[in-house]
Amino acid sequence: MIKLTFCVRRLPELSLEEFHRYWLEKHGPLVRRHARALNIRRYVQLHTLESPLNDALRRSRDAMEPYDGVAELWWDSAEEMASGTRTPEGQEAARELLEDERRFIDLAHSSLWVGQEHEILAG
Numbered sequence: 465m466i467k468l469t470f471c472v473r474r475l476p477e478l479s480l481e482e483f484h485r486y487w488l489e490k491h492g493p494l495v496r497r498h499a500r501a502l503n504i505r506r507y508v509q510l511h512t513l514e515s516p517l518n519d520a521l522r523r524s525r526d527a528m529e530p531y532d533g534v535a536e537l538w539w540d541s542a543e544e545m546a547s548g549t550r551t552p553e554g555q556e557a558a559r560e561l562l563e564d565e566r567r568f569i570d571l572a573h574s575s576l577w578v579g580q581e582h583e584i585l586a587g
Contacts, residue, residue, distance in 0.1 A: 465505070466542055470535040470576040472569050483532055484511045486568045494564055495537075498557035502548035506538040531574070542578070 474483035487509060495507050511533045512518070518530060539545040548554040565571065 465538050465540055466545060466578055466580055468535075468537040468539075468545070468576060468578050470537070471531040471574060472533050472535060473573045474532045475568055475570050478568060480512070480514060480532060483568055487511070487533065491561075491564055491568065494561060498561060501551065501553040501557040503539055503544045503554075504537050504548070505540060506536075508536045510534040510536070545578070 472487075474480065478486070488511070492507075492509060495504070498504075499507065512530050521527075522530065539548075549558050
């Protein structure tokens, strides 16, 4: 399996609460609706918490400001991922998802990549 990791920052005019609510309640169901057309096997949102613990962790490593969240999407293979956008249905799904992302994600200050997980410790 391969995974797309998308570290997202919200548009500056949105509060963290507004961003998380839109992402979970509007964009999440949109991804679910298009998952079959795009061959997506799994989708998870990780919402960053406003917490003193995050501030302490960042200071302990002299790290940059956190992303507002992380989206994780899984496919069986790179070919399965690519084949999802080869059909008219998949192309329309991808277009609709990107159009929606522009409503709440600061794409220029976000980051995404495809990788392969290596499990080191299982729960």
